[in-house]
Amino acid sequence: MERMDFVSECQRVFALNSLACTEAQANLLYDLTVRMLEVNQVMNLTAITDEKGIILRHYVDSVMISRDIPVNSRVLDVGCGAGFPTLPLAIFRPDLQITALDGTAKRIRYVDETAKMLSLSGVSAIAGRAEEYAQKGEYRERFDVVTARAVAALPMLSELCLGFVRVGGVMLAMKSQQAEEEIAAASSCIALCGGKIEQTVTAQLTADGENLEQRTLVFVRKIKNTPQKYPRHFSKISKNPL
Numbered sequence: 576m577e578r579m580d581f582v583s584e585c586q587r588v589f590a591l592n593s594l595a596c597t598e599a600q601a602n603l604l605y606d607l608t609v610r611m612l613e614v615n616q617v618m619n620l621t622a623i624t625d626e627k628g629i630i631l632r633h634y635v636d637s638v639m640i641s642r643d644i645p646v647n648s649r650v651l652d653v654g655c656g657a658g659f660p661t662l663p664l665a666i667f668r669p670d671l672q673i674t675a676l677d678g679t680a681k682r683i684r685y686v687d688e689t690a691k692m693l694s695l696s697g698v699s700a701i702a703g704r705a706e707e708y709a710q711k712g713e714y715r716e717r718f719d720v721v722t723a724r725a726v727a728a729l730p731m732l733s734e735l736c737l738g739f740v741r742v743g744g745v746m747l748a749m750k751s752q753q754a755e756e757e758i759a760a761a762s763s764c765i766a767l768c769g770g771k772i773e774q775t776v777t778a779q780l781t782a783d784g785e786n787l788e789q790r791t792l793v794f795v796r797k798i799k800n801t802p803q804k805y806p807r808h809f810s811k812i813s814k815n816p817l
């Protein structure tokens with residue numbers, strides 16, 4: 576797709592999903608798309624390679640949480656992969672300080688270089704495991720908002736993420752389908768790690784007003800400190816979910 580067509584398609588699809596997208600933001604998304612598809616030829620970044628799919632399933636989906644994040648928040652994106660929601664969120668919310676964390680070093684290098692290419696100065700990127708970083712003093716309970724899209728089921732995800740959230744802050748789990756079973760299975764883990772489910776919001780993404788794709792956002796408020804023993808080593812988290 577040529578730049579001008581991409582920009583107008585982007586603005587059309589964002590508007591259809593009740594999100595504003597300026598020409599400057601759509602231009603940055605175009606630059607991001609060109610870069611991602613180029614790097615995707617040599618590194619596994621995304622299975623979605625058509626521009627329309629990318630606009631809806633990566634960009635609209637990532638930016639949907641923008642209105643739920645308070646101004647100037649310190650945000651951690653756990654398991655950012657190829658930079659979702661980190662990179663689109665940074666384009667739409669330059670006020671945020673976003674730390675992107677992923678266990679795969681080459682994806683983090685890509686996210687870091689891409690953020691610099693797009694002059695997204697609020698983004699920093701760290702290669703590392705969430706369960707290890709959550710035990711480090713400078714990351715523990717230091718974030719206003721912790722996001723995670725398509726990283727793990729909610730019980731495991733809660734243990735991985737809640738140690739990063741300051742008391743009063745929120746973990747925002749981005750799910751691609753209904754999450755009732757996961758929420759029920761996660762309730763004891765969330766309570767043990769100091770959280771409380773505040774609300775669950777479902778949304779329908781669409782590129783044409785007809786074909787709807789369901790998304791679920793789970794908001795977990797941090798109401799007290801996470802006991803130091805959490806998160807445990809990954810082998811324990813996966814063998815014995817809380």
Ligand code: SAM
Pocket residue numbers: 653654655656657658659660676677678679682703704705706723724725726735809
């Ligand atoms: N959030 C991105 C997205 O929505 O496109 C990536 C999703 S990808 C399916 C899951 C990512 O989580 C992978 O890049 C993986 O390396 C990362 N991940 C899974 N468990 C992790 C952990 N314990 N610590 C850090 N990264 C982790």
